[in-house]
Amino acid sequence: MIELYTWMTDNGYKARHGMEESGLPYELKPVNIREKKQFEPGYLKISPGHKIPALIDTDGPGGNRVTLCESGAILKYLGTKADNGLYPSDPLKQVKVDQWLFYGSATWTTLAQQYGFFWKRNPEDVPKAKEHYDGVLRDMLAMFERHLGENEYLAGDSYTVADISVYPDVHLHGDEGIGLGDHPNLKRWHDAIKARPAVQKAWTPFG
Numbered sequence: 001m002i003e004l005y006t007w008m009t010d011n012g013y014k015a016r017h018g019m020e021e022s023g024l025p026y027e028l029k030p031v032n033i034r035e036k037k038q039f040e041p042g043y044l045k046i047s048p049g050h051k052i053p054a055l056i057d058t059d060g061p062g063g064n065r066v067t068l069c070e071s072g073a074i075l076k077y078l079g080t081k082a083d084n085g086l087y088p089s090d091p092l093k094q095v096k097v098d099q100w101l102f103y104g105s106a107t108w109t110t111l112a113q114q115y116g117f118f119w120k121r122n123p124e125d126v127p128k129a130k131e132h133y134d135g136v137l138r139d140m141l142a143m144f145e146r147h148l149g150e151n152e153y154l155a156g157d158s159y160t161v162a163d164i165s166v167y168p169d170v171h172l173h174g175d176e177g178i179g180l181g182d183h184p185n186l187k188r189w190h191d192a193i194k195a196r197p198a199v200q201k202a203w204t205p206f207g
């Protein structure tokens with residue numbers, strides 16, 4: 001059984017999204033970061049950097065117990081274990097999936113979070129920072145738009161964990177923020193993912 005420790009953030013939604021798409025049985029373990037639950041000693045043994053999400057799999061490779069943190073690593077682990085196409089078995093296809101999975105995890109979300117901080121959460125108005133990250137975010141949205149004009153999904157014709165790694169911040173800061181009206185290919189991709197039953201379930205509030 002998998003225990004998923006997460007909360008309602010972009011990275012948190014990635015893990016729950018991946019968990020629902022995997023079809024694997026799991027138990028949801030909310031970690032209320034507003035109450036600093038991520039700093040509790042027991043949780044730090046799972047996620048040493050006191051971040052969400054994290055998971056415990058009591059039936060990992062070889063029947064071993066696995067603990068794992070970092071949303072990208074979790075998505076790849078779940079996709080591999082599910083063996084349902086979320087992470088392909090073909091090494092050539094894996095290369096493309098890894099490229100976009102790592103981009104979504106390390107570059108896109110990291111910069112989108114800075115946009116969210118300066119535009120939504122920072123009590124101090126910092127115009128230069130807001131201008132900078134607005135430009136960065138719009139540039140990346142335009143890049144996704146161009147790429148998705150030639151590809152149905154980020155890694156090609158198939159929906160994979162690469163798409164899951166990018167979707168939450170496109171939804172939060174693109175669809176519900178800047179807007180996707182100028183990006184029809186990105187909006188097509190976003191709306192197709194949003195309509196998936198697993199995604200709708202993954203984005204239900206919890207507490």
